[in-house]
Amino acid sequence: MTKRGEEIQRQVLAVLRQSSTPLSAYDLLDHLWDSHPKIAAPTVYRALAALTGRGSIHRLESLNAYMACQCGSHPHDSILSICGDCGSVGEQVSPDVLEILSGLAQASGFTPDRHVIEVHGVCGICTGGAGAA
Amino acid sequence: MTKRGEEIQRQVLAVLRQSSTPLSAYDLLDHLWDSHPKIAAPTVYRALAALTGRGSIHRLESLNAYMACQCGSHPHDSILSICGDCGSVGEQVSPDVLEILSGLAQASGFTPDRHVIEVHGVCGICTGGAGAA
């Protein structure tokens, strides 16, 4: 079967990479219908699960949406900066911050496993160009 | 009308305070039906929005659920530690961490507004008592 799943995953990843903003699972589904008319929701979610597990994409918990990882692609926790104006998302990697967070949690006996860090605000372009004030 | 909404809000807050784990909007709806048979979803969401805005409760973005704020109650961003085993959530306040995160974001021109920080893992009780290893 030459791994149909992998083809879907490649395509999902390609669409996410070309998008300037995160896309929802159903947005992706729409895109897939261009080439695969009969894909259903679980297929997309399976592809997203595989890509997420592999670290190729990130899920934005506060947006119910997905974006391509901007930094190579082994699994890691990122800091995501979400512009409420244009919808773009920046990604930063900071082992230091993760360390500090882990330390905080551990101080109360908690063993961290995964960090969700999403900062909402306004990006530099929107601030400077046409943004708030 | 003596502010029906405020009564609902008090009740939602009371239920959340008594719960050892976060509750979904529809969990809360079930609880409300004990005393107000005909409440509908938007009513709960309006109460949740008001309470969230006031800082009395927090929304857990990665769980689609809500919890009572554990630290007094003026609006603030928290660090939430979510136990994947028992479902309990701990809350920590750390201006330092927020500062660091804001600094990181600002370095790329981003203006932060709200921080979502959710750490998934296993709490001290579950680790020690009956948890992993």
Place this chain on the structure above:
DNA sequence: AAATGCAATGTTATAACGTAACAAGTACTG
């Protein structure tokens, strides 16, 4: 008080997100 207007609340319906459960296909093994 009657009329007006506004804001809060109720109600219906539906949109958006996600997954369980099982069917069908494929490929490998003996």
Place this chain on the structure above:
DNA sequence: CAGTACTTGTTACGTTATAACATTGCATTT
């Protein structure tokens, strides 16, 4: 080929959230 294990497709449904509009209560004006 028969058996088995895994992947993919399909259907149906469960959960989360909100749009849109109706209604209610109350304050203000006249």
